[in-house]
Amino acid sequence: MNIQLEHKNEKFSCEVFNNERSLFKLAESHKHSFKVDDLPAHLKIYINPYKIQPIIRVDNIMVNYGLAKITPWDHMLEFKLDNNFFDQYFSNIIEAKRLYLDLDKNDIKKKIGLDKLSELMDKIEKNIS
DSSP states (O other), X not given: OEEEEEOSSOOEEEEEEETTEEEEEEEEESXXXXXXXXXXXEEEEEEESTTOOXXXXXXXXXXXXXXXXXXXXXXXXXXXXXXXXXXHHHHHHHHHHHHHHTOOHHHHXXXXXXXXXXXXXXXXXXXXX
């Protein structure tokens, strides 16, 4: 997975750890990009200066800290990545919408159209086979 950190106003440096093992240090810049091949990964990204919360993109998709379960400490960002990261991220989006709209799990599927998704998938599979 490709990770990109960006802060428009301030340059920052960072050191990336995966599963408690230091991978590399990145010099001061507004934008940093790197690849994480060793999954599942428990990433800790130590940032200098402290209290910087850069925009984070995973495979070029900007993610929300809360929905991606990224913990922003004063001195680092901490989060986990695995092969089904985007499935979990999507589930967190749906759950957040469900809570916001105060709906039960069946009603949220109807409200956002997920209840018809299996029917649509069946039609698509029939058409391509």
